[in-house]
Amino acid sequence: MKLVDGRVIKAVASKFFVDTPEGVKVCFARKRLKSDGIIFVGDFVTVAKDRGDFVVEEVKPRKNQLIRPYVSNIDVCFIVISPEPEPDFVLVDKIIINCLEQCITPVLVKNKDDLRQIDTSEYDGVVKQFICSALTGEGVGELVDFAKGKTVCFAGQSAVGKSSLINTILDSDLLEVGELAKKIKRGKNTTRKTEIFNLNGTYFVDTCGFSMLETVDVEPKDLRLYYDDFEAFRRECRFNSCTHTDEPDCAVKAHVGKEIGEGRYQRYLEIYKELVERKENKYD
Numbered sequence: 273m274k275l276v277d278g279r280v281i282k283a284v285a286s287k288f289f290v291d292t293p294e295g296v297k298v299c300f301a302r303k304r305l306k307s308d309g310i311i312f313v314g315d316f317v318t319v320a321k322d323r324g325d326f327v328v329e330e331v332k333p334r335k336n337q338l339i340r341p342y343v344s345n346i347d348v349c350f351i352v353i354s355p356e357p358e359p360d361f362v363l364v365d366k367i368i369i370n371c372l373e374q375c376i377t378p379v380l381v382k383n384k385d386d387l388r389q390i391d392t393s394e395y396d397g398v399v400k401q402f403i404c405s406a407l408t409g410e411g412v413g414e415l416v417d418f419a420k421g422k423t424v425c426f427a428g429q430s431a432v433g434k435s436s437l438i439n440t441i442l443d444s445d446l447l448e449v450g451e452l453a454k455k456i457k458r459g460k461n462t463t464r465k466t467e468i469f470n471l472n473g474t475y476f477v478d479t480c481g482f483s484m485l486e487t488v489d490v491e492p493k494d495l496r497l498y499y500d501d502f503e504a505f506r507r508e509c510r511f512n513s514c515t516h517t518d519e520p521d522c523a524v525k526a527h528v529g530k531e532i533g534e535g536r537y538q539r540y541l542e543i544y545k546e547l548v549e550r551k552e553n554k555y556d
């Protein structure tokens with residue numbers, strides 16, 4: 273029995289498409305691996321040729337994993353925003369928090385630059401930023417250079433241009449691009465397959481909203497740990513355990529409107545409050 277290493281790039285029904293040095297093999301899974309959710313798109317696996325069939329023999333340990341859709345081993349998340357629809361920066365901040373928790377590098381991608389520029393100076397020093405247009409191709413080369421050799425997922429609101437960007441990068445029309453209104457009309461029942469696209473060893477994954485990346489689930493008191501820009505001032509706070517909300521002599525608060533953006537801080541408070549409320553409801 274011959275074994276070969278590969279990566280799952282697509283799952284359709286009970287078949288897995290595995291990218292191997294010998295080409296893409298359509299594989300079944302060993303029975304013990306079959307139970308739902310055990311094999312993720314993005315998994316590094318070992319494939320065996322068993323008589324005529326290719327079989328996924330083993331799944332290697334994952335660096336990280338996301339659910340809905342099930343994707344694993346992501347290095348970078350391109351958080352895409354655009355002037356239209358207007359950016360939802362609370363969502364951006366939540367995705368950043370989840371990326372940091374999953375050891376994914378968050379990057380802010382400002383798409384549709386052909387329409388209007390977006391002021392994101394509050395994120396200077398927080399995340400790397402790119403400006404681009406899927407329509408004109410502006411800045412797309414820089415995205416590809418940055419992504420080289422990595423696995424990148426695209427996240428963000430509907431209609432900001434995630435699928436368009438991947439199409440431009442792949443020079444294809446593999447992904448469906450659509451108007452926001454049409455998408456809402458079509459509803460959430462459309463089944464979507466998950467697929468990652470391999471461009472010379474760089475992998476791209478589209479998402480139609482990662483519920484997991486968009487929902488923050490950390491202890492309220494730990495939220496501050498996901499804000500490196502706040503952490504820089506924490507040692508000046510009166511309390512070591514300062515959450516930068518109601519405590520007296522909070523150095524972070526003192527720096528709001530200076531090094532820390534007013535909006536970024538207000539959104540921190542909003543997310544903090546949401547976490548506190550959710551925690552209270554849990555134990556009611």
Ligand SMILES: Nc1nc2c(ncn2[C@@H]2O[C@H](COP(=O)(O)OP(=O)(O)O)[C@@H](O)[C@H]2O)c(=O)[nH]1
Pocket residue numbers: 383384385386387404405406407408429430431432433434435436437448449450451452
């Ligand atoms: N003007 C402009 N429109 C864009 C750009 N990128 C995407 N669009 C349009 O935005 C809409 C939504 O794009 P889509 O890729 O489906 O967004 P997704 O929901 O994030 O995947 C489509 O009508 C695209 O043609 C861009 O860079 N500039």
Ligand SMILES: [Mg+2]
Pocket residue numbers: 434435436448449478479480
């Ligand atoms: Mg899309």
Ligand SMILES: [Zn+2]
Pocket residue numbers: 506509510514515516517519521522523524525
């Ligand atoms: Zn503080």
